[in-house]
Amino acid sequence: MPELPEVETIKNALVPVIVGRKILDVITTVPTLREPLNQKELRKNIHGNVLAIRRRAKFLIFDLPGNNCLIAHLGMTGSFRVEPEKAPLLKHDRVVFLLDRNEKLIYNDIRRFGVIKNCKLSAPDKLPEEFAVFGPEPLEKNFNARYLHEILKRCKGPVKPFLMRQDIVVGVGNIYASESLFMAGISPLRPGNEITLEECKSLCDSIKRVLRDSIKQGGTTISDYRKPDGSEGKFVLRLKVYGRDGQECKKAGCKGTIEKIRQGGRSTFYCNQCQR
DNA sequence: CCAAATCCCTGCGTGC
DNA sequence: TGCACGCAGGGATTTG
Structure with missing residues (x-):
C-alpha cells in the first residue's frame, strides 16, 4: 500500500x-x-x-x-x-x-x-x-511525455500494469496508477503502443499532479497505512475511482459508472464513460 | 523476449 | 458461532 x-x-x-x-x-x-x-x-x-x-x-x-x-x-x-x-x-x-x-x-x-x-x-x-x-522518479524532469511515449510504444499490452513497473517509473502503485489514468481520461485497457505523445503528456502531468496532491494530504490511508505519529493520510477523501466500483463518476457532467476489473492480478478502477 | 500467473504473508469481510 | 474462502497488493519468481 x-x-x-x-x-x-x-x-x-x-x-x-x-x-x-x-x-x-x-x-x-x-x-x-x-x-x-x-x-x-x-x-x-x-x-x-x-x-x-x-x-x-x-x-x-x-x-x-x-x-x-x-x-x-x-x-x-x-x-x-x-x-x-x-x-x-x-x-x-x-x-x-x-x-x-x-x-x-x-x-x-x-x-x-x-x-x-x-x-x-x-x-x-x-x-x-x-x-x-529503477526508472526515473515521477516528480523529476526526466520523467516526461517524450520519455513515457518512447517506453510505451514498445508496450503492446494494456497500459495500466506498465505504470506500476518500477523499471519504467518508480513509486506508482495500484492506487495512483488508477487515479492518474482517470485524471488523464485514458482507459486502463488501452494498449500502451496506441497512446499518443499528446496523451502521454496528459498522463505524465496527471501522475505528477496526483502524487504531489497526495503528498500534500499526507498520503492515502486505506487500512493499515499510518504516518509515524499514528495519524491517517487524508488523500483517501480525494480518490476518484479507487475503491468506488458501482458508484457514479465524480467528473462534472459525466454520467458514467466506476467499474472494477482485474489486470495483472490487481484490481483496476476506471470510469466506463470518460476514460477512453 | 515479453507478459501473465503464482507465491510470499496476515487480517478482515462474506457466505454457508 | 465457526469455518472456508476470497481479497488486499509490492515485487520476486515461475510459467506460458
Whole structure:
C-alpha cells in the first residue's frame, strides 16, 4: 500500500525525529521478512549517527557513518514509530533500533512483505547498486511525455500494469496508477503502443499532479497505512475511482459508472464513460 | 523476449 | 458461532 506519497510522508515525519540521533543496537524478532533478516550483519553495520534519511522509489535510505546505510522497504503493511525504550512491543513489531536518549525506532510489518537490510555505498550520497534497475522518479524532469511515449510504444499490452513497473517509473502503485489514468481520461485497457505523445503528456502531468496532491494530504490511508505519529493520510477523501466500483463518476457532467476489473492480478478502477 | 500467473504473508469481510 | 474462502497488493519468481 505505501506508494511514493506514503513513503515520502513517512520520510518527512522521520527526518526531524531521527536525523542526528544515534543508533546503538538492532534487535530482530523474526528470522525473515520478504528477505532473511540478518541480525548479525545489522548489529555490526547499523550503528552510529543517522546522517540523513533519503527516499528513492518506495525505499527509505538511512545514511550512517562509514558509507553504511540502512535500506527499508515497507511492502504492503510496514510502518515506523518511535517509542520510549521501555514501552512494550506490539504484535508484528519485527525490527527494533535502540536509539540514544532512551528511545527506540520500531519497524512493524503485519504481512512481512517489507525489507530491512544494510548496504555499503560506494560513496556518501550515492545510491545502493541494486537501485540501478529503477526508472526515473515521477516528480523529476526526466520523467516526461517524450520519455513515457518512447517506453510505451514498445508496450503492446494494456497500459495500466506498465505504470506500476518500477523499471519504467518508480513509486506508482495500484492506487495512483488508477487515479492518474482517470485524471488523464485514458482507459486502463488501452494498449500502451496506441497512446499518443499528446496523451502521454496528459498522463505524465496527471501522475505528477496526483502524487504531489497526495503528498500534500499526507498520503492515502486505506487500512493499515499510518504516518509515524499514528495519524491517517487524508488523500483517501480525494480518490476518484479507487475503491468506488458501482458508484457514479465524480467528473462534472459525466454520467458514467466506476467499474472494477482485474489486470495483472490487481484490481483496476476506471470510469466506463470518460476514460477512453 | 515479453507478459501473465503464482507465491510470499496476515487480517478482515462474506457466505454457508 | 465457526469455518472456508476470497481479497488486499509490492515485487520476486515461475510459467506460458
